[in-house]
Amino acid sequence: MKYMTDKEAIMKAIHFKNLKGELTVPGDKSISHRSVMLGALAKGTTEVTGFLQGADCLSSISCFQKMGVEIENNKETNVVHIHGNGLHGLKAPSSVLDVGNSGTTTRLMSGILAAQPFSSTIDGDASIRKRPMGRIMTPLREMGADFQSLQTEQCAPFTISGGHLHGIHYYSPVASAQVKSAILLAGLYAEGNTSVTEPYLSRNHTELMLKAFGAEIKSDGTTASVFPVSELTAQHISVPGDISSAAYFIVAGLVTPHSEITIRNVGINPTRDGILTVCENMGANVRLSNIKEDTGELVADITVSTSSLHGCTIEGDIIPKLIDEIPIIAVMAAFAEGTTIIKDAQELKVKESNRIDVMVKNLSSMGVEIEGTDDGMIIHGGRPLHGTSIDTRSDHRIAMSFAIAGGLTEGDTEIADAECVNISYPDFYTDLQQLMK
Ligand code: S3P
Numbered sequence: 362m363k364y365m366t367d368k369e370a371i372m373k374a375i376h377f378k379n380l381k382g383e384l385t386v387p388g389d390k391s392i393s394h395r396s397v398m399l400g401a402l403a404k405g406t407t408e409v410t411g412f413l414q415g416a417d418c419l420s421s422i423s424c425f426q427k428m429g430v431e432i433e434n435n436k437e438t439n440v441v442h443i444h445g446n447g448l449h450g451l452k453a454p455s456s457v458l459d460v461g462n463s464g465t466t467t468r469l470m471s472g473i474l475a476a477q478p479f480s481s482t483i484d485g486d487a488s489i490r491k492r493p494m495g496r497i498m499t500p501l502r503e504m505g506a507d508f509q510s511l512q513t514e515q516c517a518p519f520t521i522s523g524g525h526l527h528g529i530h531y532y533s534p535v536a537s538a539q540v541k542s543a544i545l546l547a548g549l550y551a552e553g554n555t556s557v558t559e560p561y562l563s564r565n566h567t568e569l570m571l572k573a574f575g576a577e578i579k580s581d582g583t584t585a586s587v588f589p590v591s592e593l594t595a596q597h598i599s600v601p602g603d604i605s606s607a608a609y610f611i612v613a614g615l616v617t618p619h620s621e622i623t624i625r626n627v628g629i630n631p632t633r634d635g636i637l638t639v640c641e642n643m644g645a646n647v648r649l650s651n652i653k654e655d656t657g658e659l660v661a662d663i664t665v666s667t668s669s670l671h672g673c674t675i676e677g678d679i680i681p682k683l684i685d686e687i688p689i690i691a692v693m694a695a696f697a698e699g700t701t702i703i704k705d706a707q708e709l710k711v712k713e714s715n716r717i718d719v720m721v722k723n724l725s726s727m728g729v730e731i732e733g734t735d736d737g738m739i740i741h742g743g744r745p746l747h748g749t750s751i752d753t754r755s756d757h758r759i760a761m762s763f764a765i766a767g768g769l770t771e772g773d774t775e776i777a778d779a780e781c782v783n784i785s786y787p788d789f790y791t792d793l794q795q796l797m798k
Contacts, residue, residue, distance in 0.1 A: 372779035372790070374748075374767025380614055380796040383623040386607045388413040388439065388600035390785050391538070391566050392628070392658065394421045394465045396598045397432070398473060398546070399574050400443030401425040401451070405595030409441040412600055415785045417463035420485075424470055427454040428481075445595055448549065453479035457518070460485040462713060462784050465539055467517060468497050469567075472543030475506035476550035477523040482511070484518035488713050488755065494519060497543045500531045504547055504555070528553035528589075535708065536681040538563035541585060548587040549576060556586035561678040564632045569657040570598070601628035601660040605758075606786045608636050608686040610796070613765045614665035615645050616696040621666040622796060625651075629659045635675075635683030639690055640665075642673040643697055670697035672742055676704035684708060688762040691720045694740040695729045695766065703737035713784075714754035723751050723763060727770060748772030757784040764793065 388411040398421065400407030412418065414436055422432050422441070429452035431444040451473075458481055460466040467483055471494075474481050484490075495515035498508040507522040528551040533540050536559045545567055548555025562583045571578045573596050577588040607624045614622035629637065629649065640647045645668040649661040672694060675683070683690065687709055694701035709716040721733040726749040730741040748770040751763040755778045767774030782789040 372776045374764050374774040374776060375794070375797065377613070377617045377768035377797065379619040380617045381621055382796045382798070383625060384610065384792050384795060385625045386602040386610070386627065386792070387415065387786055387788070389603040389628050390415060390417060390605065391465065391564060392570070392598070392600045393418040394469060395566055395570050396600065397421045397425055397441070397443060398469055399570055399593060400595065401428070401430040401445050402448050402473065402549070403445040403574055403593040403595045404447040405445060407443045407445060407595040407598065409443070409598045409600060410439065412439045412441045413603065413785070414439060414787060416461055416783050417465065417785060420459065420461040420463045421466045421470070424458045424460065424466060427456065427458060428452055448590065448592060451477055454481055457482045457484050460489060460517070462486050462488055464489065464492055464713070467494065468539035468543045469546060471497050471501065471521060472546035474521045475501040475504065475523050475547045476526050480520055480522045482518060482520045489517050491516065493711050496535060496537065496540050500529065500533075500540070500544050501547055503529050503531070504544075504551055506547070526551040528555040530556045531558070533557055533559045535559070536561040536563045537708070538565075538567065538681070542567040545571065545578070545585060545587045549590050551589055554586055554588055556584055558584040561681050562632055563681040564630065566630070566658075573657055597656070599656050601655060601658055602626045603785070604628050604633050604636065605685045607663060608689045609761045609765050609789070611636065611640065611647070611663060611665050612689050612693045613768070613793070613796070615640070615668045615670065616693060617769060618667055621664065623662055623664040625662045626660050627663050629661045631659070632682055635679045636686045636690060638679060639673065639675055639683065643670040643693065644668060645670060672697050672699035672701040672740070674702045674704070676702070680705050680708075685758060688716055688720055688758045689765065691724060691738060691740055692762050692766045695724055695727070695731070695742050695746060696769070697742040699742060701740045701742060704734070705736055707736040709737070712756070714756040714759060716756070716759070719752070719754050719756065719759055723749070723759070724766075727766060746770040748774040751776045753778050753781060755781045757781045757786070761786065761789055764790065
C-alpha cells in the first residue's frame with residue numbers, strides 16, 4: 362500500500378481500515394527554532410537532541426550560519442551542535458537572509474536583528490511575502506530599530522537597521538508568541554526592562570528557554586518581562602515531540618473505527634495543549650501516561666482510541682493554545698455528531714494560507730455542512746464524507762489534515778502539492794502508513 366505521487370505532486374490518500382500501533386513524532390517546531398536562536402546568542406556549544414529536520418527549522422539554521430555561527434546538524438541522529446559566539450558575536454550577513462516559508466524564523470530573528478549594529482535583509486517565499494510583519498515592526502521601531510519594506514508596506518522583503526534599543530511596555534493587539542518573542546529577544550539588548558502584555562497567553566517556549574540560558578525573565582498572567590543580560594550560557598536542549606504533529610494521529614485514532622494509537626514523548630506544555638481539552642469536551646478517549654518534565658517542558662505519551670464524538674464550542678483563551686491544530690480539529694468536528702463552533706480565531710486568516718477559507722472550501726467539497734465566519738467556522742458534523750481534490754495552497758497543515766480526512770471518505774481523495782508537509786513533518790506519510798499494517 363503506497364501513497365502515490367505523480368509528476369504534479371498529486372497524492373492519492375489511502376483509505377483506512379483501522380489504525381493501530383505506536384509512533385514518535387518529530388521534534389517540536391517552535392522549540393527547535395528557539396534552540397538555534399538562543400544557542401547562536403549564547404557563549405559555548407549548545408547541544409540539541411530531537412531537533413526537527415523540517416524545512417522551516419533548516420531555514421533558521423542557514424540564516425544564523427550566514428551570520429557567522431558554526432552549526433553542525435546531524436540529519437541521521439537529529440542532534441545539532443550550535444557553537445555560539447555570545448550575545449554580540451553575530452556578523453553582518455553578506456547576502457539576503459532567506460527564511461523560506463517560516464514565519465517563526467522571520468519574526469523571532471527580526472527581534473534579534475533589531476539590536477545588531479548592522480543592517481540585514483529578510484526575504485522568503487510567496488506565502489511569507491503576504492504575511493503581516495507590521496505586528497513586529499511597530500514594537501521594534503518603538504524600541505529604536507528601523508525597518509524598510511522593499512516591496513509591499515509591512516511585508517517581506519524588508520531591511521532592518523539595528524541599533525541601540527530601549528525597553529518598552531508593549532500591549533500587543535494579538536495573542537502571538539512570535540510577536541511576544543521578537544520583543545523579548547530584542548529586550549535582551551535593550552536599555553531597561555522590556556515587557557509584553559497580550560490579550561490571551563500564547564505559547565511560552567521563549568520564556569522557558571531564556572530562563573534556562575540564564576536570562577532574567579518573569580511571567581505574570583499574560584505579561585512577560587525581560588531584563589537586559591550581559592551573557593547567555595550554552596545549554597543542552599532535549600526537544601519533545603511536537604503536539605501539533607501528534608494532532609493528526611490523535612484525530613486519526615479517534616475517528617477511524619477499531620483503532621488505537623500511542624504517540625510517545627509529546628510536549629504537553631499547558632500553553633499548547635488546547636487540543637487535549639477539546640478532545641475531552643468532545644467525548645474522546647484520550648489517556649496520558651509517563652508524564653514528566655524535560656528541559657523545563659512537560660512531556661507525556663498520548664494514547665487515543667476510537668470514540669463517538671460530539672460537537673462543542675471552541676473560543677476565547679483556548680484559541681492560542683491550539684491555533685495550529687484548528688485545521689485537524691475542523692476535520693474531527695466533521696466526524697462528530699452535532700455542531701462545532703470555532704470563534705475568536707481570526708488569526709487563521711494570516712497563517713501559511715487563509716485557513717478559514719481553505720478549510721471551508723475543502724471540507725465543503727467533501728460534503729461537509731460548514732460555514733466560514735469572520736473569526737472561525739461552524740461545522741455540522743456526522744454526515745459521510747466523499748472523496749474530492751484538495752487544494753492545499755501549499756500549506757503543510759492543510760495537506761496533513763486532508764490526508765487524515767481522505768482516509769475515511771467514500772471515493773478517492775487527491776491532495777495537490779502533498780510534499781509541502783516537508784515544512785514541519787517530512788516523514789508524515791511514511792509514519793501514517795506504519796499504522797495501517
Ligand atoms: C509559533 C507561534 C504561532 C504558531 C506558529 C509557531 C511560534 O504563531 O502559529 O506555527 O513558534 O512562536 P503566532 O505567534 O503568529 O500566533
